[in-house]
Amino acid sequence: xxxxxxxxxxxxxxxxxxxxxxxxxxxxxxxxxxxxxxxxxxxxxxxxxxxxxxxxxxxxxxxxxxxxxxxxxxxxxxxxxxxxxxxxxxxxxxxxxxxxxxxxxxxxxxxxxxxxxxxxxxxxxxxxxxxxxxxxxxxxxxxxxxxxxxxxxxxxxxxxxxxxxxxxxxxxxxxxxxxxxxxxxxxxxxxxxxxxxxxxxxxxxxxxxxxxxxxxxxxxxxxxxxxxxxxxxxxxxxxxxxxxxxxxxxxxxxxxxxxxxxxxxxxxxxxxxxxxxxxxxxxxxxxxxxxxxxxxxxxxxxxxxxxxxxxxxxxxxxxxxxxxxxxxxxxxxxxxxxxxxxxxxxxxxxxxxxxxxxxxxxxxxxxxxxxxxxxxxxxxxxxxxxxxxxxxxxxxxxxxxxxxxxxxxxxxxxxxxxxxxxxxxxxxxxxxxxxxxxxxxxxxxxxxxxxxxxxxxxxxxxxxxxxxxxxxxxxxxxxxx
Numbered sequence: 001x002x003x004x005x006x007x008x009x010x011x012x013x014x015x016x017x018x019x020x021x022x023x024x025x026x027x028x029x030x031x032x033x034x035x036x037x038x039x040x041x042x043x044x045x046x047x048x049x050x051x052x053x054x055x056x057x058x059x060x061x062x063x064x065x066x067x068x069x070x071x072x073x074x075x076x077x078x079x080x081x082x083x084x085x086x087x088x089x090x091x092x093x094x095x096x097x098x099x100x101x102x103x104x105x106x107x108x109x110x111x112x113x114x115x116x117x118x119x120x121x122x123x124x125x126x127x128x129x130x131x132x133x134x135x136x137x138x139x140x141x142x143x144x145x146x147x148x149x150x151x152x153x154x155x156x157x158x159x160x161x162x163x164x165x166x167x168x169x170x171x172x173x174x175x176x177x178x179x180x181x182x183x184x185x186x187x188x189x190x191x192x193x194x195x196x197x198x199x200x201x202x203x204x205x206x207x208x209x210x211x212x213x214x215x216x217x218x219x220x221x222x223x224x225x226x227x228x229x230x231x232x233x234x235x236x237x238x239x240x241x242x243x244x245x246x247x248x249x250x251x252x253x254x255x256x257x258x259x260x261x262x263x264x265x266x267x268x269x270x271x272x273x274x275x276x277x278x279x280x281x282x283x284x285x286x287x288x289x290x291x292x293x294x295x296x297x298x299x300x301x302x303x304x305x306x307x308x309x310x311x312x313x314x315x316x317x318x319x320x321x322x323x324x325x326x327x328x329x330x331x332x333x334x335x336x337x338x339x340x341x342x343x344x345x346x347x348x349x350x351x352x353x354x355x356x357x358x359x360x361x362x363x364x365x366x367x368x369x370x371x372x373x374x375x376x377x378x379x380x381x382x383x384x385x386x387x388x389x390x391x392x393x394x395x396x397x398x399x400x401x402x403x404x405x406x407x408x409x410x411x412x413x414x415x416x417x418x419x420x421x422x423x424x425x426x427x428x429x430x431x432x433x434x435x436x437x438x439x440x441x442x443x444x445x446x447x448x449x450x451x452x453x454x455x456x457x458x459x460x461x462x463x464x465x466x467x468x469x470x471x472x473x474x475x476x477x478x479x480x481x
Contacts, residue, residue: 047106050158050165055096055103057134063098065128065144065176072098072182081182089262089312091184094177101174102132102140107165108153115164121155122146123164128175144175185259185312188288192251197284200324206235208329210242225344225426232333237451241334250327254283254290256320260302264313272296272304272313279324294321330409337404337446337456338434340424342395343378347425350468357468359384359394385472396478397471400464406446406454414445414452420461436461 061072071082072095078087079095111121118124122145130142145155145164154172156165198210212230213223223231228241267274273296283290291308298304302315348359360383367377382394389397401422418435425431436444436456443455470476 047108048110048165050105050107050156050167051103051140053103053134055099057136058099058102058132059135060133061095061098061102062131062133063128063175063177064130068179070177070179070182081179086262086265088265089184090182091186094182098174098177099132101171102130102142105142105167105171107156107167109166110163111148111155111166112164114162118145118157118164121164123155123157127154127172130175142175144172147172180259183259183262183314185262185307185310185314187257187259187292187307188290190251190254190283190288190290191285192248192255194286195247195251195283196286197282198247198251199280199282200327201280202324203278206329208232208327208332209234210247210332225340225428227339227341228334232329235329236453238448238453240453241336241339242332243334246332250323250332251283253320253323257290257292257316258320260315260317262312262314263298263304265311267293267306267311267313269313272306274304274306274313277306279321281324294324335405336402337406337454338422338424338432338448339402340426340432342398344427345424346427348401349421349423349425350465351421351423352465353419357385357472384468387472387474389471393471393476393478397467397476400467400479404456404460404464406456407443408455410439410445410452410455412439412445412452414447414450418447419444420465 059074061070063070063072073080073083075085075087079090079092080087081090081095084090115121115123123143126143126145128142128144130144132140132142134140141159143157143159145157147154148166150166152169153166154169156167156171157163158165196212198208200208210230210232213228223239226241229244230242230247231239232242233239264272274293277293277295279294281290281292281294293306293308295304295306295313297318298315301318303318303321304313305316306313342361343363345361347361350357350359360381362381362383363378364381365376366379369376380391382389382391384394414435414437416437418437420436422434423431424434433449435447436458437447437452438458439445439455442458444458444461445452446454446456467476
């Protein structure tokens with residue numbers, strides 16, 4: 001009996017010891033895990049120093065990536081590039097920023113303290129190799145690897161240091177910079193969705209000038225009557241509406257402008273053709289302005305250029321500017337002979353040699369707009385020669401009148417008696433007079449308020465006159481859409 005008790009006591013004791021050992025193991029594991037998590041948290045929250053020295057001690061930076069080899073050297077306190085000893089050609093601030101990446105680099109974290117496989121970090125064949133030489137002859141070399149799974153960070157190593165760092169994209173961009181981005185000339189960035197002004201002056205061709213209408217401007221406010229966003233101010237005798245699609249086609253080329261090479265600081269040399277440039281282009285958005293002078297061709301593929309306010313002569317690929325040579329004002333405009341919003345018209349008179357028709361557009365305000373997002377609401381009453389016309393029918397005929405489209409430019413002085421005259425009496429008491437004077441057997445000169453820039457096919461105008469007679473007689477059939 002006593003032996004059984006001793007044996008039971010022994011078993012219990014062993015079990016207790018085992019429990020204590022297992023408990024101690026899990027406790028130690030728990031403590032170690034928490035310690036590791038704390039270390040990882042501390043490591044992830046604090047930046048890691050890769051280099052820390054005075055960037056002004058750097059005298060040379062050698063950058064190799066893809067097919068690019070850049071040698072940045074400091075000469076008399078200024079940076080030059082690839083031996084071109086003209087510091088003003090190069091963006092000194094940008095090169096200083098590259099030097100800062102070399103001298104004061106911090107990493108987001110250490111990805112691997114003792115890497116066994118460089119390939120998975122893109123460091124077996126680095127994207128870029130950068131070597132900074134200091135004034136004491138010491139060299140600091142960096143190897144840029146691939147982008148990490150976390151956006152905007154890259155792997156990087158420093159020569160003599162086994163660790164792989166994770167650095168921000170700004171260092172990667174500095175270490176893979178293109179030669180063009182080191183040039184001191186910067187083509188202003190233009191937002192093609194917010195164009196406000198365009199002007200193109202060319203030798204031997206008409207000047208093109210386009211301005212966005214600002215309804216808040218008192219001078220521009222009434223231009224909203226004419227259903228347009230942009231005015232072509234030149235070259236015609238009076239402003240003409242600009243096609244939104246055609247303007248977009250014009251300005252979409254501008255963001256492609258880029259500097260190929262800076263060649264001189266004296267734009268007055270005859271070979272550049274910039275003292276009396278063959279073309280001048282101004283494009284403004286709601287923030288920036290591009291003002292470019294275009295000179296002679298350097299060769300078959302490059303052309304000399306200069307930005308306003310700068311003496312730097314640079315080259316640009318000529319194919320990027322070719323569209324300016326062939327641009328025609330007539331291609332840019334809305335082709336409407338005369339278009340005005342019906343809400344701003346009180347009366348229309350159509351006068352021919354034999355007849356005069358009068359259209360009255362009466363409207364009564366039934367709801368005033370309460371905000372800029374809303375519009376006033378009206379009740380309309382339309383009559384032609386005293387005969388009441390249903391609203392839908394009249395609106396469809398009105399679309400015919402304002403839908404007359406010019407067919408080309410007029411090269412004659414408007415003389416002679418008009419065969420057709422249309423007078424539009426607007427709500428601001430202004431009267432716009434449209435006269436159609438024979439140009440030849442097939443076309444009329446379109447004369448607006450005494451000035452003529454365009455011609456229109458006679459058959460268009462005659463069709464409107466016929467439909468007007470049908471409208472008066474109650475037989476009008478609107479054109480099919």
